[in-house]
Amino acid sequence: MLHASDGLSQLGQRAQAQPVDLAKTLHDGSRIAVVGAGPSGSMFSYFLLKMADTVALELDVHLYEPRHFCHRGPAGCNHCGGIVSESLVQRLATEGIALPDDVVQRGIESYTLHMDVGDVEIATPLHERRIAAIYRGNGPRNSEPLDTHSFDGYLQQLAYDQGATAMPKLVTNVTNDGEQMRVECADGSSADYDLVVIATGVNSRLIKTLQGQLSEYSPPEVTKTFICEFHLGKELIRKTLGPSMHVFLLDIPRLEFAALIPKGNYVTLCLLGDDIDDKLMEQFFSSPEVKNCFPGGVIPPHVCHCYPRINIQTAKPSYGDRLVMIGDSGTTRLFKDGIGASYRTAKAAARTAVFHGVAAEDFRKYYWPLCKKVDSDNQIGKLVFAIGSLVQRARFARRGVLRMTANEQKNPEIPPRMSEVLWDLFSGSAPYREVFLRTLHPAYIASLMWNLVAGNVPGKKPAAKQEPVESGNG
Numbered sequence: 001m002l003h004a005s006d007g008l009s010q011l012g013q014r015a016q017a018q019p020v021d022l023a024k025t026l027h028d029g030s031r032i033a034v035v036g037a038g039p040s041g042s043m044f045s046y047f048l049l050k051m052a053d054t055v056a057l058e059l060d061v062h063l064y065e066p067r068h069f070c071h072r073g074p075a076g077c078n079h080c081g082g083i084v085s086e087s088l089v090q091r092l093a094t095e096g097i098a099l100p101d102d103v104v105q106r107g108i109e110s111y112t113l114h115m116d117v118g119d120v121e122i123a124t125p126l127h128e129r130r131i132a133a134i135y136r137g138n139g140p141r142n143s144e145p146l147d148t149h150s151f152d153g154y155l156q157q158l159a160y161d162q163g164a165t166a167m168p169k170l171v172t173n174v175t176n177d178g179e180q181m182r183v184e185c186a187d188g189s190s191a192d193y194d195l196v197v198i199a200t201g202v203n204s205r206l207i208k209t210l211q212g213q214l215s216e217y218s219p220p221e222v223t224k225t226f227i228c229e230f231h232l233g234k235e236l237i238r239k240t241l242g243p244s245m246h247v248f249l250l251d252i253p254r255l256e257f258a259a260l261i262p263k264g265n266y267v268t269l270c271l272l273g274d275d276i277d278d279k280l281m282e283q284f285f286s287s288p289e290v291k292n293c294f295p296g297g298v299i300p301p302h303v304c305h306c307y308p309r310i311n312i313q314t315a316k317p318s319y320g321d322r323l324v325m326i327g328d329s330g331t332t333r334l335f336k337d338g339i340g341a342s343y344r345t346a347k348a349a350a351r352t353a354v355f356h357g358v359a360a361e362d363f364r365k366y367y368w369p370l371c372k373k374v375d376s377d378n379q380i381g382k383l384v385f386a387i388g389s390l391v392q393r394a395r396f397a398r399r400g401v402l403r404m405t406a407n408e409q410k411n412p413e414i415p416p417r418m419s420e421v422l423w424d425l426f427s428g429s430a431p432y433r434e435v436f437l438r439t440l441h442p443a444y445i446a447s448l449m450w451n452l453v454a455g456n457v458p459g460k461k462p463a464a465k466q467e468p469v470e471s472g473n474g
Contacts, residue, residue: 023179024321024359026194028058032353033183033193034164035171035206037065040327040342041199042155045164046097047350057354062191063159064183066170083108083245083261084132084151085429088340095347097158102149104132108261109243111426113405114289116251117398120406121244125420133245133263151339173209174198174323181322194322195358197349201328202311214320220328221313226271226281228305236295237262246293247426249401251392252283256385257335259426260293269302272335276307310335314375319363324349331371334381336428344370381432384425387439400452407451417444 026032032048034041045061052059089099111122134151160166170186174196181196200206202222211217232240246260254274261268271284284290291297311328318330326349332341345367352358352366391397401418408416421438424430438444 024362025357026052026057026059026353029060030194031060031062031192032195032197033062033064033167033171033181033191034197034199035064035174035183036199036201036204036327036329037063037067037156037159038152038199038201038327038342039155039339040329040346041065041197042152042159043097043343044197044199044326044346044350045159046155046162047095047347048353049159049162049164050096051350051354055354061159061164062167062193063156063164064167064169064171064185065156066168083427084134084339085337085427086132087429088337088343089132092343097155099151099154100149103151103154104134107132107243108245110245111423112244112246113249113402113422114246114293115249115398115402116287116289117395118402118406119289120402120409122405122409122419122423125416125423133261133268171200171206174206176320176322195353196323198323198325198329199327199346202309204329207329210323210325214317214323216317217320218316220311220315220330222309223273223312224275224277224307225273225310226269226276226305226307228269228302230267230269230294230300231265231303232267232295232300233265237265237267240295241267241293245426248284248287248289249388249392249398250284250287250289251395252280252287254280255284255392256389257426258284258290266303272310310338312378314371314378317360317364317368318371319360319367321360322358323360324353324358324363324367331374333374333428334378334432335385336426340428341374344374377431377433380436384432384436384439388425396452396456399455400448403455404447404451415443417441417447 034045037045041063045063049059049061092099109124113120113122169189171183172186173184175182175184180192180194182190182192183196184190198206198210202220207219211219241260241262243262245262248258250258254276255271256273258271259269261270271281273280285299288297291299294300311332312334314331315325315329318325324330326345327342328338330345332338332345348367348370349363352362356362356366391401404418405422408414408419417438421435421444424435
């Protein structure tokens with residue numbers, strides 16, 4: 001929580017720092033353009049105005065977003081799987097962002113891991129490490145009207161309630177004249193600002209225009225993914241998938257992560273990896289492990305789909321004079337917890353702008369360290385996923401992982417070492433560094449080695465597949 005005394009103290013520290021470029025600090029009446037009203041842009045606007053209020057600083061924040069997140073289908077879609085951890089929900093609540101029940105589509109109580117050698121259900125290690133399924137927009141194009149709301153739309157409204165001004169325009173260019181930033185829109189209008197915040201994500205063409213605005217700028221490195229929606233209905237989802245997120249560890253080259261996420265009457269499929277293409281998808285959909293998750297083993301036609309790009313390498317630098325990039329536009333966690341990364345980068349950038357300044361040096365000193373920390377953890381994440389790829393390609397390794405996990409789930413007296421590693425790897429609830437270090441624990445290594453041997457004894461039957469979880473929770 002941010003208190004007024006904290007704000008005044010930080011403002012005093014800024015005033016005492018020498019030298020101070022007053023032309024590049026925010027003052028009463030300063031104008032800020034936030035381009036993109038997804039989680040990072042909306043949360044930045046919310047935090048900026050809330051922090052400014054603690055030091056009696058009046059700012060004029062314009063939130064540019066041409067989409068309407070209350071609409072179904074592409075007009076309101078933000079191309080995301082839509083998973084948030086309960087720990088993040090609790091953290092947002094301490095910031096005054098309490099998600100209402102109608103934003104959460106379904107509480108996810110377990111993961112079900114599917115492999116060719118068997119399936120195993122992994123219960124949440126701790127109550128506070130549950131996860132929730134949400135729609136970033138208002139659902140697929142043909143979804144029926146429901147008493148649910150868009151996660152992004154909810155955050156957007158919070159920003160407006162805090163004092164941000166809605167600008168329903170498409171920004172096509174951002175330029176710097178040395179004194180101010182200019183935002184140009186598709187309708188031919190333009191306006192000048194003291195700070196421009198880029199929160200468009202990596203699927204916006206605007207990112208490319210920034211290469212001409214920043215010296216030595218490298219945009220985020222991206223890869224193509226696949227997301228689609230299947231309409232099954234609540235009752236059928238309850239019987240076949242239950243309150244579980246279904247994850248697949250299959251021997252398919254270039255596939256890093258695949259999951260089926262139940263949401264209301266729909267199931268979201270996410271495929272993440274190295275530039276998902278038709279060949280990879282054909283292999284995935286033809287695998288019996290995937291077909292068996294659907295009623296009668298038949299995969300129905302999807303009602304909508306997209307191929308969004310995702311950030312897999314931090315933009316460098318993700319700032320300039322009067323310019324900062326947050327969320328996917330700047331840095332995010334590899335494959336997981338994009339909303340959590342949006343929260344952290346939005347708050348860090350807002351704190352820098354209010355309490356330190358909007359010069360490139362201010363963002364380098366107070367914002368960039370967070371970006372570097374995320375980027376460093378992502379490098380470890382790449383190593384973790386590389387090890388996971390080796391397991392995917394080795395049947396004997398899959399047997400060992402299955403046996404170790406199944407034994408942990410059956411016997412509560414066995415420390416759930418593999419279960420916790422898989423849970424945090426799938427959910428993004430812990431930094432990759434922490435997950436990797438847990439795999440180096442002698443007890444983890446010893447247990448894995450034993451299960452690799454025991455799970456591959458000649459003549460031993462594969463682990464029995466667990467039945468789908470029945471639940472009365474709709």
